[in-house]
Amino acid sequence: MQITRMDLADKGSPEGIVMAILKAEPNLPIPVPIEELCRRLDIIEIQALTTAGFEGGLLTDRERSNGIILVKNGVSPQRRRFTLGHELGHFLMPSHLPDSEGRFLCSEMDMLLLNPKEGDRRAKMEVEANRFSSLILMPPPALRGEFGRKSVPSLEHMLALSKKFDVSKDAMARTYAEHHPEPIAFVVVRDGKVLRNYRNKIRFPYITALRGKAVPERSLFYRKGLQIGVPSDVDARLPDNWIYVERGRQAPRVSEQVYLQANGFALIMLWYEPADDPDYDEDGERTAKERLKHRQSRFT
Numbered sequence: 001m002q003i004t005r006m007d008l009a010d011k012g013s014p015e016g017i018v019m020a021i022l023k024a025e026p027n028l029p030i031p032v033p034i035e036e037l038c039r040r041l042d043i044i045e046i047q048a049l050t051t052a053g054f055e056g057g058l059l060t061d062r063e064r065s066n067g068i069i070l071v072k073n074g075v076s077p078q079r080r081r082f083t084l085g086h087e088l089g090h091f092l093m094p095s096h097l098p099d100s101e102g103r104f105l106c107s108e109m110d111m112l113l114l115n116p117k118e119g120d121r122r123a124k125m126e127v128e129a130n131r132f133s134s135l136i137l138m139p140p141p142a143l144r145g146e147f148g149r150k151s152v153p154s155l156e157h158m159l160a161l162s163k164k165f166d167v168s169k170d171a172m173a174r175t176y177a178e179h180h181p182e183p184i185a186f187v188v189v190r191d192g193k194v195l196r197n198y199r200n201k202i203r204f205p206y207i208t209a210l211r212g213k214a215v216p217e218r219s220l221f222y223r224k225g226l227q228i229g230v231p232s233d234v235d236a237r238l239p240d241n242w243i244y245v246e247r248g249r250q251a252p253r254v255s256e257q258v259y260l261q262a263n264g265f266a267l268i269m270l271w272y273e274p275a276d277d278p279d280y281d282e283d284g285e286r287t288a289k290e291r292l293k294h295r296q297s298r299f300t
Helices: 014-024 034-040 077-092 121-137 140-147 155-165 169-179 288-297
Strands: 043-049 056-060 067-072 103-106 184-190 193-199 235-237 253-260 265-273
Touching: 014 077, 014 121, 034 043, 034 077, 034 121, 043 077, 056 077, 067 077, 077 103, 077 121, 121 169, 140 155, 140 169, 155 169, 155 253, 155 265, 169 184, 169 193
Parallel strands: 043 067
Antiparallel strands: 056 067, 056 103, 184 193, 184 265, 235 253, 253 265
């Protein structure tokens, strides 16, 4: 790597900094060597974080001459990589000011923040650090290359990409939903209740299954015979399981795929197709499985 912080001069947003990094390192390998990148950008040491209740931290001064990143012991390699990216983001963004002791301390909840409340400056910094980590570990040009192969959206594809980019399933699901050309979403489930969801807010409608509520009873999640670690088939379900369907209007189509995980966790992929899709009328006489096979055939 040849990049230095001089290559990032006058860049203040997550997107701007990542674009500058990719310009300086056009052949950045996948998975991104995040520790080497940290060292090139004046992170002089990575230490174990011993402060209880936090995932990561950054020690620096207001001039950002250099920094030390702290990472909680015992986390998975993928969570460690995301934490490194998160703290590097704090270090590189000039508007992110440490506390009076010259440090940032970031909790597990900070690492999940996507939308800060208006006026909450600290939450805004955490959201920007998360966005930087996602962008640098899963660079959009590399993702477009994966999606450009006309791959049908599926949990199998998302899981394969999480391994290829060496990120957690949760991090890849969030990015996959945001950037895949098809309108899809992921619902994270724990012990049968909705924990959170990831969707592209422009292309996928509001999900009505609220946090803390049970997974809708007609969901594929309840199908007998599902195995932990094995994605289910993709199957069409009633759209009002997950989204608001206006009375008197032709309903859109929503398909589901379920991936059960250990410790009561699960991922549900939702694939949305609006009612005004050009293929909708010709699909009218097909069964649900025939319509699904037709949709998938567009990617082959």
